[in-house]
Amino acid sequence: MSISIPAKRQSGFSMLEVLIAILVLAIGLLGVSAMQLSSLKVNQGAYYRSQAVMVASEVLDRLRANRDAYLGGAYDGADTSGIVPGAQACVTDAAGCTDAAQASQDIREWAAYFNDLAGVGNSFRPLLPGGRVQVVRDVLTNNVTVTVSWGQETWTGGVRQAGTAQYQLVVRI
DSSP states (O other), rough: OOOOOOOOOOOSOOOOHHHHHHHHHHHHHHHHHHHHHHHHHHHHHHHHEEEEEEEHHHHHHHHTHHHHHHHTTTTTOOOOTSHHHOOOOOSSSOOOOOOHHHHHHHHHHHHHSSOOTOGGGGGOOOOOOOOOEEEETTTTTTTTEEEEEEEEEEEEEEEEEEEEEEEEEEEEE
């Protein structure tokens, strides 16, 4: 009588299968992290654009509120990257400001979004990096062009490049 010994049946995983599974998982995690990084870049750009829309809307609101100064040319060529007007004392005065003084104060407050006018120092964070507001009036049509620009990085072919983005509104006041 012969006794046959059954062949051992394999149970569990071999080392090669485990290594392949870990490799597939690692590649998947790299893909997920790359998507997360790309998402963060796009979200930052969207945040900057929304801040620019808010600033441009505020500029237009102030131009409408001080229409006489606007029509008189007090805002013509306003640029927050240039010389910023000093603080107007009339802001706290009960009598208020003249139209021209209010225009100077408006330009100063727009510049304060992007420049450390209060002397805060290292803790100052601009609303937009390298931000700038420009106001240009067409005297023939009374159209005003408000341009908000800021520094924004772009990635082309895996290479980081400094760039400038802008938001522009053209409105008749």
